Amino acid sequence: MSANVEQNxxxxxxxxxxxxxxxxxxxxxxxxxxxxxxxxxxMDTLGCGLLxxxxxxxxxxxxxxxxxxxxxxxxxxxxxxxxxxxxKAAWDIGATIRWLDYNDTWLAAEWGHPSxxxxxxxxxxxxxxxxxxxxxxxxxxxxxxxxxxxxxHEIQGVLALDNSFNRVGLDHVVLVKxxxxxxxxxxxxxxxxxxxxxxxxxxxxxxxxxxxxxxxxAGSRKSWAAGDATSRGVRLADIAMRGEMGIPSVxxxxxxxxxxxxxxxTNRDLALKPEEERKFTFQRDFGSYVMENILFxxxxxxxxxxxxxxxAAVTLHPEVRNRLDEIDRIVLTTHDxxxxxxxxxxxxxxxxxxxxxxxxxxxxxxIFGTLTAEHYEDEFHEANPRIDELRAKMxxxxxxxxxxxxxxxxxxxxxxAIQVFFKDGSATEKVAVEYxxxxxxxxxxxxxxxxxxxxxxxxxxxxxxxxxQILDLCADQVQLESTPxxxxxxxFVI
Numbered sequence: 001m002s003a004n005v006e007q008n009x010x011x012x013x014x015x016x017x018x019x020x021x022x023x024x025x026x027x028x029x030x031x032x033x034x035x036x037x038x039x040x041x042x043m044d045t046l047g048c049g050l051l052x053x054x055x056x057x058x059x060x061x062x063x064x065x066x067x068x069x070x071x072x073x074x075x076x077x078x079x080x081x082x083x084x085x086x087x088k089a090a091w092d093i094g095a096t097i098r099w100l101d102y103n104d105t106w107l108a109a110e111w112g113h114p115s116x117x118x119x120x121x122x123x124x125x126x127x128x129x130x131x132x133x134x135x136x137x138x139x140x141x142x143x144x145x146x147x148x149x150x151x152x153h154e155i156q157g158v159l160a161l162d163n164s165f166n167r168v169g170l171d172h173v174v175l176v177k178x179x180x181x182x183x184x185x186x187x188x189x190x191x192x193x194x195x196x197x198x199x200x201x202x203x204x205x206x207x208x209x210x211x212x213x214x215x216x217x218a219g220s221r222k223s224w225a226a227g228d229a230t231s232r233g234v235r236l237a238d239i240a241m242r243g244e245m246g247i248p249s250v251x252x253x254x255x256x257x258x259x260x261x262x263x264x265x266t267n268r269d270l271a272l273k274p275e276e277e278r279k280f281t282f283q284r285d286f287g288s289y290v291m292e293n294i295l296f297x298x299x300x301x302x303x304x305x306x307x308x309x310x311x312a313a314v315t316l317h318p319e320v321r322n323r324l325d326e327i328d329r330i331v332l333t334t335h336d337x338x339x340x341x342x343x344x345x346x347x348x349x350x351x352x353x354x355x356x357x358x359x360x361x362x363x364x365x366x367i368f369g370t371l372t373a374e375h376y377e378d379e380f381h382e383a384n385p386r387i388d389e390l391r392a393k394m395x396x397x398x399x400x401x402x403x404x405x406x407x408x409x410x411x412x413x414x415x416x417a418i419q420v421f422f423k424d425g426s427a428t429e430k431v432a433v434e435y436x437x438x439x440x441x442x443x444x445x446x447x448x449x450x451x452x453x454x455x456x457x458x459x460x461x462x463x464x465x466x467x468x469q470i471l472d473l474c475a476d477q478v479q480l481e482s483t484p485x486x487x488x489x490x491x492f493v494i
C-alpha cells in the first residue's frame with residue numbers, strides 16, 4: 001500500500017468535545033451563589049443592550065434582513081418591536097449587549113465577555129417558548145435561561161483559563177460560538193450525538209482574527225463580533241438538530257485539525273512543544289466557578305483591563321483638574337495584558353479605537369471625573385484636545401507583581417496605578433487599585449451599584465411603571481426563575 005494513502009478509519013469524538021457535551025447534558029446546577037450571580041448578570045446584560053439602542057451606529061444593524069418579514073413565534077429583541085427568526089434575533093441581541101463594551105468580563109490566558117452568549121440563549125428560549133405554547137405545551141422558564149447562562153459562562157471561561165487564542169491571532173469570540181452552540185443545542189433538546197455534532201461544526205468553522213481589535217485596524221466590528229458568534233451558535237445547533245453528521249476529530253486530526261492548523265503552527269512557543277502538548281489544557285473541571293467569579297463592569301463602559309485605572313483617575317481628579325496645564329508627566333503602572341492589548345500612542349480613529357486605549361480611558365476621568373459611552377464619540381473627542389495632550393504625557397510601565405496577581409487563580413486582580421508629576425517637581429500620591437468594584441471580592445459594594453446601573457438603563461427605554469415592574473421581578477429570585485421566558489421577554493417589548 002502506498003505510504004501516502006490516508007487511512008479512512010472514523011475516530012471517536014475528540015475528548016475535549018465529549019467533556020463539554022457531558023457537562024452540558026449531565027451537570028446539575030446547585031450553587032445558589034451562581035444562580036444569584038446569574039440573575040444579576042441577566043439584569044446587567046439586558047441593561048447594556050438597552051443603553052446601546054441610543055447609538056445609531058448600533059441600531060442601523062438591527063431588524064430583519066428583508067424588510068417586512070413576518071416570523072411566526074419570532075424571537076423578540078429587547079427594547080425594540082422586532083420579532084425575528086432566532087438566528088437574526090441572536091445576532092441583534094448579542095450586538096446590542098456588546099456594543100458599548102459595558103457587559104461582564106472574564107480575564108485569564110484568554111479574555112472575553114461570557115454574557116455575550118445571552119444573545120443565542122434568550123433568542124432560542126423565547127422562540128421555543130412561543131412555539132411550545134402554540135401547540136399546548138409548557139414554555140421554558142427563566143430558571144432554564146439562568147442555568148444556560150451559567151453553563152455558557154463555564155465553557156467559555158474554563159477554556160480561557162489556560163488556553164490563549166489571542167497569542168495565535170484568534171479572537172475570543174470563538175469561545176462565544178462554542179459555548180452558545182453547546183447550550184443552545186441543549187435548550188433545543190439535543191441528544192449527545194447531536195450536541196457533539198454541533199460542537200464539532202463550531203470548531204471547524206473558520207475563526208475570526210483579532211485584527212479589528214488592534215491598532216491600526218481597531219474598529220466597530222469588535223462591537224458586533226460576539227453577536228455574530230452567538231448567532232452562529234444558534235445556526236449550527238439547528239443544523240445538528242436536523243441530523244447533520246459531525247466531524248469527530250475536528251481538533252486533533254493531523255494536518256487538517258484545529259490544533260495543527262490554527263493553534264500551534266502560527267505560535268512559535270507552541271510549535272516548539274511536543275505534539276501531545278499542542279492541545280487545550282483544562283485547569284479545572286466544569287462546574288459553576290466562572291459565573292461565581294465573573295467580573296462586572298459597573299462604573300465605566302471601558303475595556304476591563306482599564307477599569308481600575310479609571311477608578312484611580314477618578315480619585316485623582318479633584319487634585320489635578322485645576323492643574324492640567326502644570327502636568328509634566330503621568331506614570332501608568334499596569335499588568336502585561338493591558339500593555340499588550342490596550343496601550344496605544346498616536347491618533348485614535350473612531351469610538352471603538354478609543355474605548356480600547358488605556359491612555360484615553362485614563363485621561364478622560366482625570367479631566368472630567370467620570371467616563372461614559374458618550375466620551376468616546378468623535379464630537380466629544382474633537383471638542384476636547386486636552387485628552388490627547390494628556391495622553392502624550394503618559395508613560396506606561398509594567399509591574400511584574402501586578403502581572404503575576406492577574407494570572408493567580410486565587411487573586412485574579414486587575415491592578416493599575418497612576419501617579420501625576422507636575423512641572424514644579426511636586427507629585428500626587430501613587431493611587432493604586434487592585435480589584436475593580438465589579439470583582440467578586442467587592443460584591444457587597446458592587447451589587448447595589450449594578451442594580452442602580454440597571455435602573456438607569458431601563459429608564460432610557462421604558463416608562464417608569466414598566467421599569468418598576470421589571471425591577472420588582474428581577475429582584476425576586478424565586479419569582480424570576482419560575483417566570484415563563486415569553487412573559488419575561490414581553491416586558492422588554494416596545
